[in-house]
Amino acid sequence: MKFILSCFLIAFMQNAIASEVTPKKNSRTGMLSWHAEEPEISLELIQLLPDYVKAVFSSRGLPKELINTLQDYCVFGTIIKNKSTDTVSYQITDWRYITADGKEHKIKTKSAWAKQWADMNIPFRWLLLPEKQEFNVGDWSQGFTTIKLAPATLFSLRYSWSHQGKTKQRTLNNLSCAPATMAIPTSNN
Amino acid sequence: MLASQIKKFLLPTLLSISSLSFSSAFAAEGLSYHLSPVPATQSVDFTLKDMDDNTHRLKNYHGKVVMINFWATWCPPCRKEMPSMEVLYQKFKDKGFTILAINQWEDIDRVFMFSADLDTPPTFPILFDQKGSVSEQFGVQGLPTTLVLNKKGQVVYRAVGGRDFNHPEVEKIIRSLLDK
Numbered sequence: 001m002k003f004i005l006s007c008f009l010i011a012f013m014q015n016a017i018a019s020e021v022t023p024k025k026n027s028r029t030g031m032l033s034w035h036a037e038e039p040e041i042s043l044e045l046i047q048l049l050p051d052y053v054k055a056v057f058s059s060r061g062l063p064k065e066l067i068n069t070l071q072d073y074c075v076f077g078t079i080i081k082n083k084s085t086d087t088v089s090y091q092i093t094d095w096r097y098i099t100a101d102g103k104e105h106k107i108k109t110k111s112a113w114a115k116q117w118a119d120m121n122i123p124f125r126w127l128l129l130p131e132k133q134e135f136n137v138g139d140w141s142q143g144f145t146t147i148k149l150a151p152a153t154l155f156s157l158r159y160s161w162s163h164q165g166k167t168k169q170r171t172l173n174n175l176s177c178a179p180a181t182m183a184i185p186t187s188n189n
Numbered sequence: 190m191l192a193s194q195i196k197k198f199l200l201p202t203l204l205s206i207s208s209l210s211f212s213s214a215f216a217a218e219g220l221s222y223h224l225s226p227v228p229a230t231q232s233v234d235f236t237l238k239d240m241d242d243n244t245h246r247l248k249n250y251h252g253k254v255v256m257i258n259f260w261a262t263w264c265p266p267c268r269k270e271m272p273s274m275e276v277l278y279q280k281f282k283d284k285g286f287t288i289l290a291i292n293q294w295e296d297i298d299r300v301f302m303f304s305a306d307l308d309t310p311p312t313f314p315i316l317f318d319q320k321g322s323v324s325e326q327f328g329v330q331g332l333p334t335t336l337v338l339n340k341k342g343q344v345v346y347r348a349v350g351g352r353d354f355n356h357p358e359v360e361k362i363i364r365s366l367l368d369k
């Protein structure tokens with residue numbers, strides 16, 4: 001029994017890795033990004049200022065009513081790629097963000113946003129990262145991921161992906177939401 | 190006074206810097222040329238209008254090899270791959286191949302401004318799916334998504350995410366579909 005449990009634990013640990021990825025700071029914007037490389041996929045998260053997110057939605061001609069629905073969320077530009085020579089899939093419904101109190105939270109999905117906006121009579125479903133994809137070779141996606149946290153909040157993200165019938169997961173620690181505003185560079189003059 | 194100046198001058202500047210940052214993160218990515226074969230399935234039919242208000246029905250393209258590209262001007266990889274689509278179109282347009290670029294959500298003015306700004310403006314039809322109903326019928330989750338249909342109107346290749354279509358491997362696929 002102990003042997004079976006040990007095997008199970010080892011198998012689980014091989015598929016569940018917690019790690020830190022050193023963030024990269026954009027020298028022009030000061031925004032941070034995290035780039036995680038796995039054998040099968042790569043995942044990149046890019047901090048976005050709340051005002052930038054508002055501007056992106058606003059420039060699509062979307063009404064303030066819709067833009068206001070995003071005000072309690074911190075938003076990341078997200079790029080996920082299939083690096084393997086086979087199909088890879090992911091489901092954001094399986095992903096969790098973990099707050100400082102150790103609690104796990106679901107990520108609001110694209111279809112949940114689309115439903116909320118459709119209920120407001122705004123049939124908009126773009127800009128957000130697709131919540132579920134089966135990638136063939138060379139496929140990749142990009143879009144916004146929304147996390148219901150205040151600006152500058154620290155959290156961890158547990159994400160998962162499936163490849164050749166196996167689901168793997170990884171937790172990225174010490175991620176942080178973009179600040180509410182960016183400090184304006186001061187001049188010596 | 191200071192607040193209004195910040196709002197008027199600094200905020201748009203910062204937004205554009207931030208925007209450039211997000212866009213360039215995508216733009217810096219090298220695009221692959223890989224189109225994945227998918228089990229042949231008969232395509233749904235649709236009718237959409239182009240920039241000149243001409244109507245295009247997919248069924249009328251049967252007998253041709255058709256590349257359908259779902260895109261939007263705000264999508265950086267869509268913008269990046271478009272010139273390579275135009276090169277591919279120029280190579281095969283007289284041999285029974287066409288591209289239908291189906292724009293999502295946007296209006297003609299925005300797309301016109303975008304096209305005019307390109308070094309190689311697209312000459313293939315750009316169609317407007319303003320309510321996203323056609324992309325939904327095709328199960329498109331994200332942009333860009335590209336489908337290749339054989340002469341029978343069956344979807345036979347798919348690519349999710351930006352691609353470099355100006356590549357010998359893509360040409361080989363198009364040529365083989367034209368020869369069938």
